[in-house]
Amino acid sequence: MLAGLLSAAAGDLYDALVREGAISLDDPRATGEAMAELIEKGFARRSYRADPDNPVIAAVEPAHAVDNAILAAQKQALDQQRMIVAAREQLHSLQAAYRANNGVDDAGIELITDPKRIGALSVELCLSAHEEFVSFSTVRSQKPPDPRTAMTFPAAVADRGVVLRAVYERAALGFDGAKAIVDACVDVGWQLRVAPELPMKMVIADRHTALVPIDPSGSTGAMLIRTPTVVAALRMLFELVWGLAVPVGGREAGSPNGLTPAQAKVLDLLATGMTDGAIARHLDISERTVRRHLTALLEVLQADNRVAAVYAATRLGWLR
Secondary structure, three states, rough: EEOEEEEEHHHHHHHHHHHHHOEEOOHHHHHOHHHHHHHHHHHHEEOOOOOOOOEEEOOHHHHHHHHHHHHHHHHHHHHHHHHHHHHHHHHHHEEEEEEEHHOOOOOOOOEEEHHHHHHHHHHHHHHHOOOEEEEEEOOOOOOOOOOOOOOEEEEEHHHHEEEEEEEEHHHOOOOOOHHHHHHHHHHOOOOOOOOEHHHHHHHHOOEEEEEHHHHHOOOEEEEEEEOOHHHHHHHHHHHHHHHHEEEOOOOEEEEEOOHHHHHHHHHHHHOOOHHHHHHHHHHHHOOHHHHHHHHHHHHHOOOHHHHHHHHHHOOOOOOO
């Protein structure tokens, strides 16, 4: 009853007062939270008309009560609108002060030199994404990422439908523990591809904010970019690389091409240009096992070498 003006309990109590009449002060409903709300909002009042010595609580006539409530709501909305206007008027001076103190230029580019803040921003951008989050991952860093913590945070983001895509530089899959990171990414919904080489690290959230390093390793700082034209150009770069990159990740058993799951994984990594040793480290198997799978692939694809095998697999549609 009167949703938006009264709580459900207060609305039901007002309906009872209107239909059943006033209640005495001894009635348990007279001292409850619902009654307090009705009196505060002008839907009920004490009445001394019947007996000045024994007042009751009666409903205010609906036409007056609702009109008063609507006027109060309109006044509140007007006050909020005035507050918004005042806040926007103050925004310009506050924004100018922020830009001056944080190195942000008028083009919407903020220079960040604190490594901890750069790392935190990557996570914040992913967690705040509403539609998509894309990234480039390279090996141009002081040490490889820790498989125990790397890229496990986006699970909640994927759960609400955000598209997560990442392109890895080929060398980024060659270190120990890379497979654990890839598996963790796939488990939480990432789509992964591998490119022979990437120009830099990069993350882009929802096509409006990008974070890119100043130098290849990202050790000296990064730029937080909100300029629409620059972000659009970086987004186009990502899509061009994504289209040329090779998908990587778990492949289910029973592939229509008849390969075993292990052979299918080796074929995926072979297409990225990885060496036998890199494939072995990534899959946590021996190089001898890798070579055995390669021999089987060459036989199945009737190819004389690795390049011919990848070409044949691509022509047959075995590579995604």
